[in-house]
Amino acid sequence: MNLFLELRRHGKLAEKRHPMYEKSKFGKFWMYFMSVFWAGYLIFFGTTFAFAFDGGAKEAYHVMNSGLIFILALDFLLRLPFLKTPTQEVKPYLLLPIKRSRLIDFLLLRSGLNSFNLLWLFLFVPFAIITVTKFYGIGGVLTYCIGIWLLIVFNNYWYLLCRTLMDERIWWVLLPIVVYGGIAAALFVPDDSPLFGFFIDLGEGFITGNILTFICVLVAISLMWFINRSIMQKLVYNELNKTEDTTVQVKTVSEYKFLDRYGEIGEYIRLELKLLLRNKVCRKSLYSVTAIVLIFSLTISFSDIYDGGSRDFFVLYNYIIFGILFLSPLMSYEGNYIDGLMSRKESIYSLLRAKYILYSIALIIPFVLMIPGMVTGKVSVLECTAWIIFVPGAVYFCLFQLAVYNNKTLDLNAKMTGRQNVGTGLQNLIAGGAFGVPLLLFFVLNATVGKEVTPWILLVVGILFIATSRWWLRNVYHRFMKRRYKNMEGFHDSRQK
Template sequence: MIFNELRRHGRLAAKRHPMYEENLAGKIISYVMAAGWAGYLILFGTILASSFTNMVPNWEPYHVMNGIALIFILALDFLLRIPFQKTPTQEVKPYLLLPVKKKRIIDFLLLRSGLSLFNLFWLFLFVPFSFLTITKFFGVLGVISYLIGIWLIILINNYWYLLCRTLINERIWWILLPVAFYGGITFLLIIPDSPVSSFLIDLGDRYMEGNILYFMGTIFIIAILWWINRRVISCLIYVELAKTNDSKIKHVSDYKFFERYGEVGEYMRLELKMLLRNRSCKGLLRNTFVLILMFSCVLSFSNLYDGGFMPTIIAIYNFSVFGMIILIRTMSFEGNYLDGMMSRKGSILSLLRAKYYVYSIGEIIPFTLMIPAIIMNKLTLLGAFSWFFYTIGFIYFCNLQLVVYNKQTIPLNEKVTTRQSNGGIQIIISLCAFGVPLLLYSALNALFGETIAYITLLIIGLGFILASPYWIKNIYQRFMKRRYENMEGFRNSRQ
């Protein structure tokens, strides 16, 4: 009964969400795009069925999938969850006044995470692959049994991701946990007669045979991860509600050098203080830096992403990740204190200019971290400059459009006990800001060559940068027309 009631409350909260209409449109578009990716996975599953036969003639294709490819698919699944799956949240305070156990609320969070449609997405790859490779040996029942086993493994990956993401949000050093886990397994796979590969092959065979002991063992691992997640989330909920981890500021930076830039400088100082002193903002900034550092190191010092468009994809991601993770939330953090800012004429315009300057300067970070890739000829200097200015120009132009539509307040310090947020429109803007330049570069490169493509992107970026005073003012004017509607949404979504 409590699970059904909490689920009903979640649906009602989504309908009463200040950005319900915008998120609904964004979700529809995201479902269409997900359907397109599902088609690609079906195609890949069909191709892999024959490719694995030619790749390893002495093995059956499903042995190659289980013994080698599966761990890389799980690692990719873990990475894809970072931008698309948030840690589950629930507004706990109202329920603590009722005769409801806190553990039941946490169990609901974990159950909601396990029943997410994201956990079924990889079946679009495994279903055609299984029917083409397993049916002739184990029949249809063997295929169904195998797919159930794969779904259980993906559930393990889901709860493993949830645990790692929750810990990383608290302490950045926990990122070493998934890196060591997937890196260690990958290392064990490449050694001759790998015990990990043999175990995974045997696990897949037992799934096809419907061995109940292996299914029970898999469910037991899920139960262990469930219990660990419950304990961790319970501790974090207690900390947030009791405010027991309020840390003392050992050093206060006033950033006095911003005083020379007038009101815009004051808001630049406010932006830096918000990013560096509040838990939610600081966690986003920290995760962004780690992603940029990780992908830059992989691009520079390994051969994993050499060749093709992969260096270009990594470059686009590194430069645009600030906007995709932080800038699309513009005004949502300010929703905590927007009423005070609205009391001064033109303060929002100064805030927008300050944000644009701060994050434009922040692009120096990914540019600097990719210098080793430029030195090692993984990325051209012209390409780095092109993506640098294109991001500051066009991509930031796209990200800042959400100033007009964001009207949900994001708490500055709570992470687990906050309301669940629906970010359909943010996801769409992020995907467009990432996908459009990739498609544009691919088309220009195919038609005119790499140099012309980079020069064109550089010109487009510089054009949007030079026009930034005009489109920032346009965003400000459109926001002011909707200010009462947006402010009502910010007030209603505060905690």
């Protein structure tokens, strides 16, 4: 326990001394605002579900419990753009007489106690207060919420296992595909799937405080803990000892000569492509996000799982995930060679324009993958067109503001032992807002002006931001240059030694 408290204190000190630590009242205000926004969002849905499910053949909490698997799957997906594997600067601690397994245990414990695991309680607590108290009182609400929290903790460790393996080998993306594909088949292929009954009984066990139910969940968490610890310990050892370096060979080298005609902008697009395709961290992220978009697109196009409001959620997710993943750490990868970029006049502006053009073009990928959905009538052509214009317009405008404030260098190859995998508060804030605000805007517009008018409004807003992109990119560039010495100091201090 003393070791855990000491390392936790070190983590807090590292955050406060971090070059990305934001102390401005404005930044804190928006952090609190977005937290309250998402909490209110879930409270609203929890209250709505409580009254919507009431009055049927089953009790409302039985209906909610039958859909717990969908909550867990959605939780898994939401973690992908926002949460990385729990890493810390473990190198200094490995020089001390501390077992590596104890360090990994600390990382896993810190992940299990992450406040993100409490997010879904804003949905379940108001739901339970309205529906469970009628039969089981406050005690039933308390045990039910504890059980839900334990399920989310289990899901957290399941996500860590998949994310760790996918970061190491992209083919491990097949693991969650097979698991969730098998669950989907078990849910929808039989006429009366036993899985629905299983989750109803599981939720009933939580509500009644059944000791056996809690023991089974704790055993499952312990099993996931042990598997994660074994795999992470092995990967940390391999990374620290560079065991893979002797086997890596460059087989092909592409110079992307077709970009020569575009001058300096083409040079920086070439630089960005090489960064994405030749570095371990960026390449794995690119492959993972492409696989995710492909899976969602095919699922939306050829199944009824995401019909209704959830379909709009995942359509937007497909378009916005590229920007959140690669533009939230804007300029952080360039921190490895920022001195060379700063040696040429206005090279940063050209780099920003190149990034904007490249990641705007990248949105063609989800648009093409959604064509089967347009053909089958699951997705509107106008809606997809609206998102492919709105996202590089309004959403990218918000994400590019991070170029001014990001001053932490992200290592291009280290995954398990580097601090780079821990997102900053400002990055998480803007990334969360970049996804949540367009989704809320879409639902509000649908409710007020109708589904026919909403895409046209999104199109107009997106076109305005795209038409003025040179102006606001120039503004970002000038603000970056005013902070250049502070940012360069942060890039230098946070480089991996």
